[in-house]
Amino acid sequence: MSSCRQAFDPIFTEAFDACGLSAAWSVVSEGWDSIPSIPMVWEKPEMPEVDIKQYAMQKAIDGLFVLVAEKEAEIRANPGGAAAAAVQEVFAQFM
Numbered sequence: 774m775s776s777c778r779q780a781f782d783p784i785f786t787e788a789f790d791a792c793g794l795s796a797a798w799s800v801v802s803e804g805w806d807s808i809p810s811i812p813m814v815w816e817k818p819e820m821p822e823v824d825i826k827q828y829a830m831q832k833a834i835d836g837l838f839v840l841v842a843e844k845e846a847e848i849r850a851n852p853g854g855a856a857a858a859a860v861q862e863v864f865a866q867f868m
Contacts, residue, residue, distance in 0.1 A: 777834050785830050798825040 789795045805820040848855040 777837070778830060781830050781833060785826050785833075789826050789829075795826060 802820060808817060810817040
C-alpha cells in the first residue's frame with residue numbers, strides 16, 4: 774500500500790462506516806444477480822468487481838495530484854507572486 778493510501782485509509786474507513794456506504798455497496802452487490810435483463814430493452818451489465826473504498830480512495834488521490842499540478846503550474850507562471858504570498862503568510866503572524 775502506498776504512503777498516500779496508508780494516510781487516507783483510516784479517514785476513508787471512518788467516513789464510509791459513518792455514512793453506511795460500505796454496507797449499502799454490499800447490499801447492491803449481493804442483490805445485483807436477482808435483477809433481470811429485459812430482452813430487446815435492457816441487457817443487464819455485469820456487476821463490477823470493485824472494492825468501493827479502494828476505488829474512491831484512488832479517485833481522491835488522483836484528484837489530489839490534479840490539484841498539486843494546478844498549483845505547480847500557477848507557481849511556475851508567477852514565481853515571484855507565489856514567493857511573495859508564502860512570505861506574507863509566514864510573516865503575517867508577526868505583524
